[in-house]
Every structure is written in structure tokens, then in C-alpha cells.
Amino acid sequence: MRKILLSLLILTLLNSCGNEPKKNEEKSLTEKITSNELNHFNSVEEMLSEAGDFSKEMGTLKILDGNPQSPHIQVSKPIVTGDLDKVVDEIVKRDIVYVAFQTFAQTKTEKITITSIPIDFEDKTKYYDKFKKSVTINKKSADEIMKEEFGSDNYSILFAKSGTTQVPSKEFEKLKFEKLEETFKKLK
Secondary structure: OHHHHHHHHHHHHHHHHHHHHHHHHHOOOOEEOOOOOOOOOOOHHHHHHHHOOOOOOOOOEEEEEOOOOOOEEEEOOEEOOOOOHHHHHHHHHHHHHHHHHHHHHHOOOOEEEEEEOOEEOOOOOOEOHHHOEEEEEEHHHHHHHHHHHHOOOOHHHHEEEEOOEEEEOHHHHHHHHHOHHHHHHHHO
16 A cells, blocks of 8 residues: 555656646746837947847958948858758848847937848858848838837837847747748838
């Protein structure tokens, strides 16, 4: 009888321990942030440097015009020989969408021109001109896209908190992945 009770107790403990991670998995790893919590930067260059997505040193960021209210920047994601054209084209569009909305969320910039051109993963001096795209967008147009997609032009919904770090939220991911083609066309 003792063995049966001990076995039942062990099974109960194992079963409850097995359910614990499922409860934790349901909890989001990120938390929403408010407008007041959203990081703000004095320039697009400062914002991109802080995010670490692009850097001058790696050849993935160039400031073509440093006008604070209407900068022109070039961003470049590394690609490798053999990447499918469709995939590279999506990377270029995604970078433009990402930088545009990040700019209007985290700086006072009213208009930005973003040129996205992939760079070779191995040779950081080699750019792939055939994929190059440039878009000039103003904040008013981005506000309209935000209102259409989310019913608000509060850019803080595009970011979430993961510990002390601000990361793109699922709303931002929607613009960059699920609605990439549509969002890119609206930006143009």
C-alpha cells in the first residue's frame, strides 16, 4: 500500500512539474510599453547605432545626408551568394519598413529617405545594386498607415519590453512580415 501511495505521489509531482512549463510558455516574454517608456534619440544615426542593426564600421550604414529633419541613409543587410532573389528582395523591403517606422517612433524626424542595398557577407565592400531600393516617406504618411493597420498613430505599440531591452512587438512584426508587401507599397 505504501508503494502505491508513494508511486501516486511521485506521479502527481511529476505531472504537476510537467504542467508548469506550459503555464510559463503561455506567458509572453515581452511586455507592452507606453509612449513615455519608448526610447527616443536625437538622430536616426544615434537610433540605429543604439539598436545595433546597422553600423558604419561594418559598412551596413551610411549617412548620405545628415539633415536631422530629413536625413538620407543607406542600410545594408549582409547576404550570401546563392540567396534567392525573392528572399533578398524581401530583406531590402523589410529593412526599409523597419527603419521608417523605427525612425518615426524614436526620433523627431519628419521625413526620411531610406536606401536599402544588400552587402556581401564575405566582402564588405561589395554591394548588390540590382536589389537597391530607395523610398522617401514623411511621418504623416506613416501615421496614416499606423491608423489604418492599428487604429492608432501611437508608435509605442510597435515596441515591447524584454527585460530592460526594447524589441519590436508583434504589431511591428506584422508590418515587417505578414503585411510586408502591402506596407512597402503604401510607403512608396
